[in-house]
Amino acid sequence: MTLLEVSDLEVRHGQLAAVNGLDLSVSDGVTLAVIGANGAGKSTLLRALAGVLRPSRGTIRFDGQDITAMPAHRRVAAGIALVPEGRRLFPSLTVEENLLVGTYRKRPGPWTIARVQELFPWMVERRRQVASQLSGGEQQAVAIGRALVSNPRLLLLDEVSLGLAPVIVRRIYEVLPEILDAGTTVLVVEQDVSQALRVADRVQCLLEGRSVLEGTPAELTPDQIEQAYFGLPPAVAGGTD
Amino acid sequence: MTAAVTTAPATVRVRRSQRSTRVGAPLLGLAVLVLAFLPFVAYTTVTSTLVTFFILLIMATMWNLLAGFAGLVSVGQQAYVGLGAYAVLWMSDLGVQPFLGVFLAAVVCAVIAIPTSLLAFRLRGDYFAVGTWVIAEAYRLVVVRSDALGGGSGRSLTTLSELDQTLREAGTYWTALTMVVACVVGSYLLLRSRLGLALTAVRDNEVAARSVGVDVTRAKRIVYLVSAAGCGAAGGLLLVSTLNVRPDSVFSVQWSAYMIFIVVIGGIGHIEGALVGSVVFFALQQALADYGSWYLVLVGLVAIAAALWLRGGLWGALSRRTGIRLFPIGYRVDRPS
Amino acid sequence: MDWVNALVQGILLGGLYALFACGLSLLFGVMRIVNLAHGDLAVLAAFLAYATATVTGVSALWATVVVVPVFAVLGYLVHRGLLERSLAAGPLATLLVTFGLSIVVQNLLLESFSADSRTLDVGSLVSASLRITDDISVSYLAVLTFLLAAGVLVGLQLFLSRTQLGRIVRATSDDPEAATLVGADSRHVYGIATALAFATVALAGLMFAMRSSFDPNIGPSRLIFAFEAVVIGGLGSLWGTFVGGIVLGLAQTVAAQIDPALTLLAGHLLFLAVLAFRPQGLLPARSM
Numbered sequence: 020m021t022l023l024e025v026s027d028l029e030v031r032h033g034q035l036a037a038v039n040g041l042d043l044s045v046s047d048g049v050t051l052a053v054i055g056a057n058g059a060g061k062s063t064l065l066r067a068l069a070g071v072l073r074p075s076r077g078t079i080r081f082d083g084q085d086i087t088a089m090p091a092h093r094r095v096a097a098g099i100a101l102v103p104e105g106r107r108l109f110p111s112l113t114v115e116e117n118l119l120v121g122t123y124r125k126r127p128g129p130w131t132i133a134r135v136q137e138l139f140p141w142m143v144e145r146r147r148q149v150a151s152q153l154s155g156g157e158q159q160a161v162a163i164g165r166a167l168v169s170n171p172r173l174l175l176l177d178e179v180s181l182g183l184a185p186v187i188v189r190r191i192y193e194v195l196p197e198i199l200d201a202g203t204t205v206l207v208v209e210q211d212v213s214q215a216l217r218v219a220d221r222v223q224c225l226l227e228g229r230s231v232l233e234g235t236p237a238e239l240t241p242d243q244i245e246q247a248y249f250g251l252p253p254a255v256a257g258g259t260d
Numbered sequence: 261m262t263a264a265v266t267t268a269p270a271t272v273r274v275r276r277s278q279r280s281t282r283v284g285a286p287l288l289g290l291a292v293l294v295l296a297f298l299p300f301v302a303y304t305t306v307t308s309t310l311v312t313f314f315i316l317l318i319m320a321t322m323w324n325l326l327a328g329f330a331g332l333v334s335v336g337q338q339a340y341v342g343l344g345a346y347a348v349l350w351m352s353d354l355g356v357q358p359f360l361g362v363f364l365a366a367v368v369c370a371v372i373a374i375p376t377s378l379l380a381f382r383l384r385g386d387y388f389a390v391g392t393w394v395i396a397e398a399y400r401l402v403v404v405r406s407d408a409l410g411g412g413s414g415r416s417l418t419t420l421s422e423l424d425q426t427l428r429e430a431g432t433y434w435t436a437l438t439m440v441v442a443c444v445v446g447s448y449l450l451l452r453s454r455l456g457l458a459l460t461a462v463r464d465n466e467v468a469a470r471s472v473g474v475d476v477t478r479a480k481r482i483v484y485l486v487s488a489a490g491c492g493a494a495g496g497l498l499l500v501s502t503l504n505v506r507p508d509s510v511f512s513v514q515w516s517a518y519m520i521f522i523v524v525i526g527g528i529g530h531i532e533g534a535l536v537g538s539v540v541f542f543a544l545q546q547a548l549a550d551y552g553s554w555y556l557v558l559v560g561l562v563a564i565a566a567a568l569w570l571r572g573g574l575w576g577a578l579s580r581r582t583g584i585r586l587f588p589i590g591y592r593v594d595r596p597s
Numbered sequence: 598m599d600w601v602n603a604l605v606q607g608i609l610l611g612g613l614y615a616l617f618a619c620g621l622s623l624l625f626g627v628m629r630i631v632n633l634a635h636g637d638l639a640v641l642a643a644f645l646a647y648a649t650a651t652v653t654g655v656s657a658l659w660a661t662v663v664v665v666p667v668f669a670v671l672g673y674l675v676h677r678g679l680l681e682r683s684l685a686a687g688p689l690a691t692l693l694v695t696f697g698l699s700i701v702v703q704n705l706l707l708e709s710f711s712a713d714s715r716t717l718d719v720g721s722l723v724s725a726s727l728r729i730t731d732d733i734s735v736s737y738l739a740v741l742t743f744l745l746a747a748g749v750l751v752g753l754q755l756f757l758s759r760t761q762l763g764r765i766v767r768a769t770s771d772d773p774e775a776a777t778l779v780g781a782d783s784r785h786v787y788g789i790a791t792a793l794a795f796a797t798v799a800l801a802g803l804m805f806a807m808r809s810s811f812d813p814n815i816g817p818s819r820l821i822f823a824f825e826a827v828v829i830g831g832l833g834s835l836w837g838t839f840v841g842g843i844v845l846g847l848a849q850t851v852a853a854q855i856d857p858a859l860t861l862l863a864g865h866l867l868f869l870a871v872l873a874f875r876p877q878g879l880l881p882a883r884s885m
């Protein structure tokens with residue numbers, strides 16, 4: 020079943036169409052990784068899906084319902100949660116308060132604060148610590164936890180690895196299977212292609228706001244991905260290899 | 261400034277003036293000339309009404325300079341209106357002719373503004389606004405404590421009442437006209453100078469301006485001093501035209517309300533805005549004179565609406581639609597067609 | 598003994614200032630808005646209670662029960678109708694809008710109620726007082742006001758730190774966009790904060806009106822008291838505002854003990870001294 024269906028989506032930043040006529044669909048329970056270079060429109064796509072940016076053209080359907088015009092706060096209630104780029108925790112709130120705030124919409128589901136704390140046990144004893152004092156990796160974990168406790172059907176992860184040491188990134192991605200097992204569908208945006216290929220069932224590569232390559236990690240060759248990622252014509256890419 | 265012209269590609273012309281400016285400047289000059297002759301031909305009721313208008317225009321121009329160009333939104337310029345009035349009173353006690361006193365009051369206020377700015381500049385944004393207001397209140401309370409200046413009930417300016425009434429009215433009028441021209445032309449020259457360029461840079465992006473070496477605080481302080489001087493002169497004119505001063509009214513926040521409303525309605529950040537706004541405000545004030553303070557309710561509502569929906573004010577809207585500029589402080593880049 | 602009395606009265610007066618300032622502090626802490634109409638809204642509340650009491654014949658204390666909720670609703674509407682738009686248009690617009698509101702309210706009151714001074718009559722509450730020693734006696738009203746101020750501040754603090762809605766208010770204040778990502782409608786949340794601020798303004802306006810006379814022009818000078826309390830205490834901190842209010846009250850009463858004409862000036866000078874030597878305030882806060 021298709022959970023998310025995006026058709027002919029265009030999102031503009033002033034004159035620039037950051038997302039330009041994009042089609043995309045995510046089936047229930049399938050992890051989609053959207054990859055692409057800097058400025059390919061990945062984050063813009065996720066922000067439009069979460070409702071923070073208003074598309075200038077196209078439609079977004081979630082669970083069969085047209086949500087293109089739905090404001091961001093109502094999309095949370097509908098079951099979409101975004102872990103934004105740069106974490107965006109509430110700096111003056113404690114770890115526990117950041118998680119509590121995530122439960123604001125009271126969507127029923129498998130995720131509770133206790134369960135998030137099982138996933139990241141350090142959060143128990145440091146629950147009274149203010150979020151601004153956490154390290155980048157810890158902030159990322161809290162941001163994921165904050166999104167999970169809203170019990171989303173679709174979790175959008177924006178550049179989880181950005182600015183974090185590889186070992187920390189690995190530890191954060193280690194929890195992904197448990198999130199999927201709980202029935203949450205995940206859409207990740209990554210610059211780190213190998214990381215994306217490791218976790219995803221399907222991959223879609225963006226270039227200048229358009230989808231240029233799509234498939235399962237098994238089908239796609241490294242050459243194809245490299246060409247799509249950098250926007251190189253096939254012959255040239257082959258020649259320089 | 262010439263560097264910007266010479267480095268521009270040859271196909272582009274960079275210029276400051278345009279047709280509306282070249283027509284407008286002589287027209288304004290002519291208007292001032294006509295106004296200067298008015299006391300010889302018009303009744304004193306006309307000239308004294310114009311004095312009231314000139315005082316408003318000076319205050320509005322000074323507030324516009326401060327808020328519209330230096331980003332210093334003050335609700336405390338009545339400090340200098342009050343101090344200016346009392347400066348003229350005090351100097352007249354020392355034997356200074358009050359018309360001359362108006363000019364000296366401007367200097368006195370600029371001097372007082374130096375230490376004041378050291379305190380006020382510790383506050384940012386909205387807090388600067390209310391902070392300057394508290395400072396104005398403090399000055400009022402200090403003045404009230406002086407028995408020589410009439411204490412809480414104020415005093416009259418006696419040295420001028422000895423003068424023949426027609427001569428006094430004409431003198432007041434010419435002093436006010438001179439101050440208006442000085443303030444408007446002064447703001448224009450100030451904004452055309454390097455300082456104006458620095459202020460534009462600060463308005464667009466303060467951090468970037470600092471990083472290219474603009475001394476932001478110095479630029480703002482100069483504008484603050486100039487604005488204090490202008491408001492001081494306006495206060496001096498108030499005393500000279502009414503011949504008496506009460507601390508409660510001369511230090512009233514009402515003056516700030518007038519300045520702000522005029523500029524917001526006329527167009528903040530446009531020199532012409534203060535002029536247009538003063539005309540609108542003054543017309544409303546005169547037209548609704550019989551209805552108590554309803555004009556302030558009306559003007560307040562219009563100003564709220566302008567702040568929300570018409571951000572360049574009346575002049576901004578007009579200038580955007582027609583391209584007319586009377587005081588070209590920026591540069592225009594034209595591609596010959 | 599006069600001095601001890603002055604200190605006691607100063608602390609009690611400071612309670613009133615703190616109660617009055619907490620609305621200003623709350624709006625600044627949550628939305629970075631300095632509400633220049635703060636003083637005039639307090640006066641509006643007093644006139645509303647005065648009119649209610651005059652028309653219906655109920656006592657001014659009962660009028661409070663009507664006016665405070667009415668102001669909460671008014672606050673929500675003012676936010677959704679005006680402040681929300683002005684926040685989108687930038688900080689200058691917000692300042693201009695609240696200043697415009699101040700002048701409009703002030704002159705509407707002037708036209709409707711004339712410039713005469715009035716008082717809210719609460720009977721024996723003002724005149725009756727508690728004798729502590731032979732030299733010190735405190736009026737019930739002053740004690741009640743102080744307790745009310747402490748109660749409101751503790752209540753607000755508990756609301757912000759212990760309730761889900763309070764946490765959402767703080768979260769929205771930290772990062773409005775991130776707050777929408779957890780499902781909060783920032784416009785509604787800000788509306789609630791404004792409603793709370795208006796309710797406390799009304800309460801403080803009524804306590805002011807019971808204590809001393811009021812007229813339509815007194816709003817701006819009242820705003821200055823609130824502003825001084827907030828800055829002296831430290832921006833964005835409710836406890837700071839409480840301390841700031843009390844310090845201001847003390848400064849005024851102690852100065853009045855020396856020379857009654859110095860009352861207001863002492864408050865202003867204290868404010869300027871804090872600006873010069875401790876611009877972060879006495880109890881600066883990280884956030885609310």
